[in-house]
Amino acid sequence: MKITDRKKDLIITAGGKNIAPQNLENALKASRFISQAIVIGDRRPYVVALITLDEPEVAASGRDPQELVQELVDDVNRDRVRVEQIKRFTIVPREFSQEEGEMTPTMKLRRRVIHEHFASEIDALYS
Numbered sequence: 001m002k003i004t005d006r007k008k009d010l011i012i013t014a015g016g017k018n019i020a021p022q023n024l025e026n027a028l029k030a031s032r033f034i035s036q037a038i039v040i041g042d043r044r045p046y047v048v049a050l051i052t053l054d055e056p057e058v059a060a061s062g063r064d065p066q067e068l069v070q071e072l073v074d075d076v077n078r079d080r081v082r083v084e085q086i087k088r089f090t091i092v093p094r095e096f097s098q099e100e101g102e103m104t105p106t107m108k109l110r111r112r113v114i115h116e117h118f119a120s121e122i123d124a125l126y127s
Helices: 021-029 055-061 065-078 111-117 119-125
Strands: 034-040 047-053 086-091
Touching (some): 021 034, 021 047, 021 065, 047 055, 047 065, 065 086, 086 119, 111 119
């Protein structure tokens, strides 16, 4: 038996597939260019991600942030089955924070609050 994530954090897509977002988020955050990532797709047709960048690292690389993140997402998707792959992403302009209520004191993401605060960005990824 292998525990992959908390049951309440599991994403169930519109097609009925269960996905553990923690695996995808940790794979994205393993890059030095990404500071935070949240994967979204509950009751949606496919999985998307909201990503925050480590600005000094990206600036030091001298590369276009959009292209850089696309390469990182492609690397993460390479080892995943089709239903678990991140189809689209957006780079959000600020970090998720405790002050905004988006993180707990133990630095866990509050998915519901982030969904509310970034609803327009999420809807744009599905339009």
